[in-house]
Amino acid sequence: MSSDWLGPDFPKGIGERSYRPCVGVFLINRDGLVWIGKRDDGSGESAYEYSWQMPQGGIDKDEDPQEAAFRELYEETSVKSVSLLEAAPQWFAYDYPPEVAAKSRKGKHCGQAQRWYALRFEGNDSEVDILNPPDGHSAEFGEWRWERAENLPGLIVPFKRPVYEAVVQAFSHLTA
Known part of the structure; x- marks a missing residue:
């Protein structure tokens, strides 16, 4: 899939594999704390x-990344009552470890940008309703x-830590 619609600063992949275009949401409450969820491994x-x-x-093909951020937040948390503060100044990319790359999307991507x-x-x-997501999402x-915010990097899998x-x-x- 071509990522031309994402702009010239979208990171190039590694060899034949591209980065999967994604968004992330740094959701801040009134107290300056950031929303985090504990991933469900499929067993609840x-x-x-x-x-x-x-x-x-x-990010869906030809979808605006900012719109994808609002969509993903809603699909994963049911949250709609938000306002945009700002976008990060650049794409942040990480590479999958070999065992993740082999399983992730049939080995198509080297990581995520x-x-x-x-x-x-x-x-x-x-x-917030994480157990009953909208529109039939799991x-x-x-x-x-x-x-x-400063605790977040220590809670994420190590290969994503530099991005966090x-x-x-x-x-x-924004959290001070």
């Missing part, structure tokens, strides 16, 4: 280490909480 819980992450997901958006949560916590999280460090650095002025 997370039995693996480093299972916490921020909302993220793929993500455009991150900082959004302000304008609603109440009762709006639940991706089994738990959620608000967390201090860059995202926290890009948006840290």
